[in-house]
Structure formats: structure tokens, C-alpha cells
Amino acid sequence: MTTDRPAFIRAHTELASPPACPEIRLHLATEITPLWQATEDFLHGNNLPPPYWAFPWVGGQALSRYVLDTPDLVRGKRVLDFAAGCGMTAIAAVMAGASSAHAAEIDAVAAEAIGLNATANAVTVEVLLDDVLERPDCPWDVVLAGDVCYERPMAEKVFAWMRRCATAGCDILMADPGRSYLPRTGLMKVAAYTIACSLELEDRTSRDVVVYKVVG
Template sequence: MSDAEAFIRAHTAIARPALVPELRLHLATEITPIWQATEAWLAEEGIEPPFWAFAWPGGQALARTVLDQPALVAGRRVLDFAAGCGIGAIAAALAGAAVVEAAEIDPLALAATRLNAALNGVAVATPDGDVVGSACRWDLILAGDVCYEAPMTAHILPWLRAMAGGGAEVWIADPGRAYLPVAGMELLSTHLVPTTRELEDRDTRQVTIHRLLA
């Protein structure tokens, strides 16, 4: 077991996301303790929040869609972009995707995804580094809850549109974040996702899944 995996096991518990109870994931119950533990373990301040320790509404909506409609992913090459805990990737693998990758710039998120994939008995590849700028090698890209900051959106959106123009289907699942683009989107579905006041300012979030147009 790697040090990262040991850290994740020590600071999370196995839980079932509210909208996708058929999955089991290593999740934290509170954000402040896991954030402080991560800073202490890495011995640095100003690190990225431990987004990987929670099943965010966008990821849950994508996973629910994939599991309910496996024909949408069966036999396809799928990327879970900014995967967090890997919930979308795991659902795609369970639904019969031919190849599944989970992309993250946080090494702890990649370790969490590997642990969670093993917990659910599926194979998910976790390439190192930022995939933004890579040539398209996927049929479907799942992006859950990625438009929460202006710099993040500005970094990823041109590449995601290029992926849509290069032959990939790109789904963006968003629970009402401030920087979701208003143009070049085709609504696919809406989902009401239970959440907690620990993470959000309300008990549920309405998540929209859009197809991003080139």
C-alpha cells in the first residue's frame, strides 16, 4: 500500500453516495478535518482542497445517468475529467465502457480513485499530469462540477470544446456554479441531488447535464 493510500484509508470511511447507493467510496464526513490533515501530511499550506474526499453533486448525477443508461457508455472509451473520487469513472466501468481513464492533477485524487475502483471491482486507468492539451483519444468525456472558479473554467473550456470538435461527446454536469458557460450547451437532463450543509448552502442541488458543443 502506498503512503497516499494509507493516508486516505486513515482519514475517510467507506460510504455510499446518496444518489448512487450501489457504489462504495472512501469519503470524508467533514471538510475541515480532512483539509487540515492533508496540509499537515504534505507539510505545506495553500494546497488544493481535498475535493477527492467527497462525492460532489455533479459527479453523482453523471454516475446515476451512466448506471441508469449503460448503453450510453457501453463499449466506448471514457474519460472522467477532474475526476475527484472517481465516481464517474467507476460508474462508466460498471456500465461496460471499453476503456476508462480518470484525469486529475492532484496525486491524492488519483490514489483515491484507484482505491475506490478496487473497492467496486473495476479497472480505471489514472494517467499522471494534466491532460488538458492532450489529443483526443476518447469517445465520451464526463466533467462533473468543473466550473466553480473563473481560472479553472478558462483553463479547461477551450480544450473541452476542442475535444467536442475532435469527435468526443463532452458532458458537463453542473449544480449551479457561477462560471458555467451559457452558450454552446445542449441540455440533456436534470437531477435533484441530496447534499449536506457541510459542503453546500442547501440540502439539495439541482444538477443539469449539458452536452458541450464545439
């Protein structure tokens, strides 16, 4: 069994554009189940997380669309794509004129996918393979997070960190399709999109996604 992560990604994905962001090309899976099984078999016994990096989640699509449509948000600024997955939003930020873009991701295979996706779009994205929530500082001007409220412990920890960063003067934007653990306060709606999606990922063929600014 190969341990070549880039080869694994190329073998199990196709270069395609997410519905809301035709400007961006990503290594995406065409079906969920085969890739899930292949990921379990790949580097067997090493506890690889599910291949969330191979799908354009609706929160990330909405946030990336907003960044592309509102380039002044990131132009000339240092940007972090939190829980980046495929790195779509970091790529959008660079396309919109960010001076630098980091993609925070704890999955090593996702980190490789982000690098391949950045190359496919002729942009530079630096991957941070560590837990940025443990950092005492927030050295970015803008933090972007798509769809991070699907588990209560994570949502609470992430939102507390975001509030601290917002209080320190960082612009924090998050996009959410109505997940269960979206905070009830501290958010200001800035945009809304209807994003096409797969029934394999969601329980419908489109989701209404809201982009929020986190208020410190």
C-alpha cells in the same frame, strides 16, 4: 508523520455510498474540517491541494447517475473522467460497460484515492496524473466532467478544450449545479437531478444539477 498515502486515506475516510449512486462505494470523509486539517499536516510543506477527492460533489453524482441510467452512452467506449476527484464517474462508466476508463487528476493523493475506490468496486480505472488540456489530441470516445465551472479561468480553459474535442467527434457531457461560470452557449440539456448534499459543502441540503452535452 506517515507518507503512506493509501494508509492516510483509509485512516481519514469510511467506505460509503453517495446519495445518488448507491451502487458505488467510495472512501469518503464524514466531516470536512478534520480532514482539511489532516491534509495540511500530511507531507507538511509539500503544498497538498484541499481534499476534494474525499467528497461526492453533486455534479459528479448527477453525471454518474446519468451514466448508470444511460449505459449506451459509454458501453464499449473509451471514457475519460476529467478532474476526477474520487473517480466516481470513471467507476460508473466501467460499471455501465465502458471498454476502458481513464481518470484525469493532478492531485497525487486523489490519484491514490481513485485507485482505492476502483478496487472497492472491483473495476479497473487508469489514472492520468497530467494536464490533459495540454494534449493536442482527444483519444477518448466520451469525456465526462462534473462541476468544473466554479472558477472563471478554469471554466474558460476547460470549455474551450471540450468544444475542440466535441468538434473532433467526441461525446462530451458535463454536469453543473448552477455555478457562476457555467458557459451561456454551446450546451444542450440532456437530464436534471435533485441531489442531496451536506451543508458543509453547499449552502443547502440539496442542489438541482443539470447534465449537459457540449455542442462542438
